Amino acid sequence: MARKMMIAGNWKMNGLLADGVALAQEIKVDVKAKKRNCEFVVCPPFTLLGAVKKALKGCRVALGAQDCHFEEKGAHTGDISPEMLLDCGCTYVILGHSERRADHGETSELVCKKAKAAYKAGLKTIICIGETLAQREKGETIDICSKQILESVPNDATAADTVIAYEPVWAIGTGKTPTAQDVEDVHAAVRKVLAKKLGRAQANKMRILYGGSVKPSNAKELLSLPDVDGGLIGGASLKAADFMAIADNAGC
Ligand code: PGA
Numbered sequence: 001m002a003r004k005m006m007i008a009g010n011w012k013m014n015g016l017l018a019d020g021v022a023l024a025q026e027i028k029v030d031v032k033a034k035k036r037n038c039e040f041v042v043c044p045p046f047t048l049l050g051a052v053k054k055a056l057k058g059c060r061v062a063l064g065a066q067d068c069h070f071e072e073k074g075a076h077t078g079d080i081s082p083e084m085l086l087d088c089g090c091t092y093v094i095l096g097h098s099e100r101r102a103d104h105g106e107t108s109e110l111v112c113k114k115a116k117a118a119y120k121a122g123l124k125t126i127i128c129i130g131e132t133l134a135q136r137e138k139g140e141t142i143d144i145c146s147k148q149i150l151e152s153v154p155n156d157a158t159a160a161d162t163v164i165a166y167e168p169v170w171a172i173g174t175g176k177t178p179t180a181q182d183v184e185d186v187h188a189a190v191r192k193v194l195a196k197k198l199g200r201a202q203a204n205k206m207r208i209l210y211g212g213s214v215k216p217s218n219a220k221e222l223l224s225l226p227d228v229d230g231g232l233i234g235g236a237s238l239k240a241a242d243f244m245a246i247a248d249n250a251g252c
Helices: 016-035 045-055 082-087 096-104 109-120 132-138 141-150 178-196 200-205 216-223 241-247
Strands: 006-010 039-043 062-063 094-095 122-127 162-166 207-211 230-233
Touching: 006 162, 006 207, 006 241, 016 039, 016 045, 016 062, 016 241, 039 094, 045 062, 082 109, 094 109, 096 122, 109 122, 109 141, 122 141, 141 178, 141 241, 162 178, 178 200, 178 207, 178 216, 216 230, 216 241, 230 241
Parallel strands: 006 039, 006 230, 039 062, 062 094, 094 122, 122 162, 162 207, 207 230
Antiparallel strands: none
C-alpha cells in the first residue's frame, strides 16, 4: 500500500514575524528547487499563520495550526475555532499533542471532539498519541497508544482527513529516541487498532508519522521503516537546513 510520505514541522511557541517568514521562505525555495514528492506541512504559532501562508504562496507546502477549539465561534476567550484556521489558509490542525495533554489537561475525549469539529470545518487533522517514560517502563506502551487511538480518533475518520503521529513523550525535545524496532512495533500495533476501528482499507491508507527528537542523523533509520509514513518534527523544524536534510534522508 503506497502512502505518500509526510514531513511536518511543529514550530510550537517559537518565532516572531521576521523569523517565521524567513523560515517559510527558505523552505519554499528548497521545495521548489528539488521537486520533492512528499507532502510538506508547517505548523507555526497562531500569530504567524497569515504571514507564513503569504510567504509560502506558490509552493506545495501546506499550512497547519497546533490546536483548535471544538466550537465554531462564541464566548471562548483566547481560543481559535477550526473555521478561523481554515479562513487564514490552514489545511491541517495538530490535535492532542502531549504538550497540550500535559499543560492544558486535554483528554482523548476532548481531542476527539476537536477532530470532529475540524472535519466539519473542512480541516484535516494530525492526531498525536504517545506514552510517558513511566508507562514505557511498565511495559504499557502499546496499551496506552491503543487506548489513545480508540478514544481520540473519531469513528468516521478516514485516511483522507486524518494523519496519526506517534510521539513518545519521553523522546520529545530530549534527544532520546526509541530503537527502530520499537518504533516499527508501535506503528504496526497502531495500524492494527486503526483497522479494528476504521476498517482495514482506511488503516492501510492512513499515514502514521513518528515524532520525538527526529534530526538529520536519525531520519533515515526512523522514517524509512515499513509502517512509518513520515515525521512530525519539533526542534529540528526551526532551521530550514535541518528540516530539509531530514526530508532528504527520509527519501523525500
Ligand atoms: P521534537 O518535538 O522534534 O523537538 O522532539 C516533536 C514534537 O513534539 O512534535
